[in-house]
Amino acid sequence: MIRARDIVKEYVDGDGTKVRVLDGMSLDVQDGDFVAVVGPSGSGKSTLLHLLGGLDVHYQGEVEVGGVKLRGLDDKALARFRNTHVGFVFQSFHLIPNLSALENVLLPSHFGPAREDARKRAEAMLERVGLGAKKDRAPVRLSGGERQRVAIARALFGGPRLLLCDEPTGNLDAATGDGVIQLFKELHREGLTVLAVTHEERMSAAARRVLRLKEGRLVEERADLHLATRGAP
Amino acid sequence: MRLDALSRLVRLSLARERKGAFFSAFGVAMGVGALVFFLGLGLGVGRVIREKIFPTDARLVDVVPSAVSLGSLLGGGKLDAATVERLAALPGVEAAWRKMNVRVPAVSRYDGAFFGTRLRMGMEVLAVGVEPGLVKDDVKLGEFRDMGEGQPIPALVSTRLLELYNKTFAPARKLPQLSANMIVGFVMPVEFNRSYVAASSGGPTRSAQAQVVGASDRAMLAGLTIPLETAVRINREAGVDADTFTGVTLVAKDPSQVPALIDAVKGMGLEIDDQERRMAENTGAAVALVTSALALLSILICILAAVNIAHALSASVRARAKEIGVMQAVGASRADVRGIVLAEAAVVGLAGGAAGTAAALLLAFGVNRLASTYLPSFPFKPDSFFSFPWPVVLGGVVLGLFAALAGAYFPARRAAATDPARTLAG
Numbered sequence A: 001m002i003r004a005r006d007i008v009k010e011y012v013d014g015d016g017t018k019v020r021v022l023d024g025m026s027l028d029v030q031d032g033d034f035v036a037v038v039g040p041s042g043s044g045k046s047t048l049l050h051l052l053g054g055l056d057v058h059y060q061g062e063v064e065v066g067g068v069k070l071r072g073l074d075d076k077a078l079a080r081f082r083n084t085h086v087g088f089v090f091q092s093f094h095l096i097p098n099l100s101a102l103e104n105v106l107l108p109s110h111f112g113p114a115r116e117d118a119r120k121r122a123e124a125m126l127e128r129v130g131l132g133a134k135k136d137r138a139p140v141r142l143s144g145g146e147r148q149r150v151a152i153a154r155a156l157f158g159g160p161r162l163l164l165c166d167e168p169t170g171n172l173d174a175a176t177g178d179g180v181i182q183l184f185k186e187l188h189r190e191g192l193t194v195l196a197v198t199h200e201e202r203m204s205a206a207a208r209r210v211l212r213l214k215e216g217r218l219v220e221e222r223a224d225l226h227l228a229t230r231g232a233p
Numbered sequence B: 001m002r003l004d005a006l007s008r009l010v011r012l013s014l015a016r017e018r019k020g021a022f023f024s025a026f027g028v029a030m031g032v033g034a035l036v037f038f039l040g041l042g043l044g045v046g047r048v049i050r051e052k053i054f055p056t057d058a059r060l061v062d063v064v065p066s067a068v069s070l071g072s073l074l075g076g077g078k079l080d081a082a083t084v085e086r087l088a089a090l091p092g093v094e095a096a097w098r099k100m101n102v103r104v105p106a107v108s109r110y111d112g113a114f115f116g117t118r119l120r121m122g123m124e125v126l127a128v129g130v131e132p133g134l135v136k137d138d139v140k141l142g143e144f145r146d147m148g149e150g151q152p153i154p155a156l157v158s159t160r161l162l163e164l165y166n167k168t169f170a171p172a173r174k175l176p177q178l179s180a181n182m183i184v185g186f187v188m189p190v191e192f193n194r195s196y197v198a199a200s201s202g203g204p205t206r207s208a209q210a211q212v213v214g215a216s217d218r219a220m221l222a223g224l225t226i227p228l229e230t231a232v233r234i235n236r237e238a239g240v241d242a243d244t245f246t247g248v249t250l251v252a253k254d255p256s257q258v259p260a261l262i263d264a265v266k267g268m269g270l271e272i273d274d275q276e277r278r279m280a281e282n283t284g285a286a287v288a289l290v291t292s293a294l295a296l297l298s299i300l301i302c303i304l305a306a307v308n309i310a311h312a313l314s315a316s317v318r319a320r321a322k323e324i325g326v327m328q329a330v331g332a333s334r335a336d337v338r339g340i341v342l343a344e345a346a347v348v349g350l351a352g353g354a355a356g357t358a359a360a361l362l363l364a365f366g367v368n369r370l371a372s373t374y375l376p377s378f379p380f381k382p383d384s385f386f387s388f389p390w391p392v393v394l395g396g397v398v399l400g401l402f403a404a405l406a407g408a409y410f411p412a413r414r415a416a417a418t419d420p421a422r423t424l425a426g
């Protein structure tokens, strides 16, 4: 599902010095895997997610996601890739406040091809995350956990095979976070590939594989032994 | 990006930024409204000048003999039959209509019924003979030709004279208002070779009847316009010059040929009577100048409106950076983002342009109503002081759109350049 090779990512600091965040990093993620990426704050976890998801194009190296080589896609093709191949879930949900839950889930449909069943599909996605009854609520009238579920439904709308999650439980209390982790487990069981950046012990415990971002590279921290029998391409 | 999706997103953000959008549109409406109003006023006043006060036909060139010139010494300055033939043969001339003044004085003494009242007056009369072709469209009664000795002379009066009579002469003397149609058929006595103010040149006085057959823009202002042959006959009978013409009106095939024609005529040692044309042009130029100044001011307002939109949109784009980042994350391209911002501005601009144009039309309507009720009647007072040809109306709306898009240019670029990785982190 993911193949990244020799990724180098540098930021130019305020004083003009270059800061190398990713330094020759490589990553392989099998189809249908559930991977947690851990690492201290500022180690480059979000940076990694953004360039895997085609939100950031300023890096060296090769990234291939779901069979699509990201290098060389123009802006339009890259937007299309984000619309259909990946779903993002963020720590602070990033729902649009004056849209109802359903309309938030429908947001990706505005940037894809017209589809008759868009509304039905959005309702089904909300149903899937357990919010069918609250589809017309504005985000302010939803709890944190519910908001994150709406965000997950939005990420699922385009039918991606890969979810990229940046601290999805970071803004949730323990109990609510557990619910969301449970949802990721279910989605993974249904065949979705999940890559989640996390500080949360329970989240990484739920994953089959844990990688640590250290000095700009990923090192295997724990690999689930069942994986070899399950995720082969 | 699909149009239905775009319109949904635009509606969404306009609904949220209702206040800002309203003030942006209001600014555009002010500029566009002022521009449309002043242009309409300028065009309207210009039209009154062109059509009512100095109705000049762009194809007409009035040739007169040179007053004092070398030409007359060489025999070239006179308008005799041969010269007229040469004029008619100039390139670009479609028709040449001769004119001859009645060269003896004339008076009219009227004592009788006058459209419902009684009129007693005597006055000096000027008369000019013209060819029927020049005025044929304005003749409403009978034929415009010499009817012979003892028959009524067909006479045209000036439409402007009628206007002056109605607005200044008649009210002061409690005389009835007259329309062009009413006066057709009116007969008045005219005595040729007679004057109240000067000694007659001798010879017999001849009495005749003049019958008004219509009103014409091409008739002389202060006098009667009669058939050319009649003027020739009267002059001949009085023993004065009946061979040279007072003027020739050339009709050019096309207005663009007029300047060349004027040069050719001057080359023949003749002069052009362009008093009226020049007056019309001068007045028209003054109106155009004032209109341009006001239009410039209005365009300045439009520019300010565009700057205002740039300001408002910049702030809105900055405030929405996260939202734009989310859209990019779920599949918006940079072009999509730019399109959304531009479309928002386009809606604001179109709404402002349409509202401004509508307000200008409404205001013009109101001004016309007030003018017709509260302004006293004066000569050439028009029914409308405005003229709104469709390009002005459409142009107002388009200008609103254009100003808004111009204002949105940089904010849209900035929005498209949003770095989602930065706005979404954390």
Ligand SMILES: Nc1ncnc2c1ncn2[C@@H]1O[C@H](COP(=O)(O)OP(=O)(O)OP(=O)(O)O)[C@@H](O)[C@H]1O
Pocket: A011, A012, A013, A021, A039, A040, A041, A042, A043, A044, A045, A046, A047, A048, B422, B425, B426
């Ligand atoms: N736009 C940017 N310009 C300059 N430096 C940046 C930029 N974005 C991130 N960085 C730097 O790159 C490094 C990695 O940032 P990143 O957000 O990927 O860290 P992270 O691992 O996600 O941290 P956290 O756990 O706090 O979210 C940090 O040192 C950060 O300061």
Ligand SMILES: [Mg+2]
Pocket: A045, A046, A047, A166, B425, B426
């Ligand atoms: Mg981060």
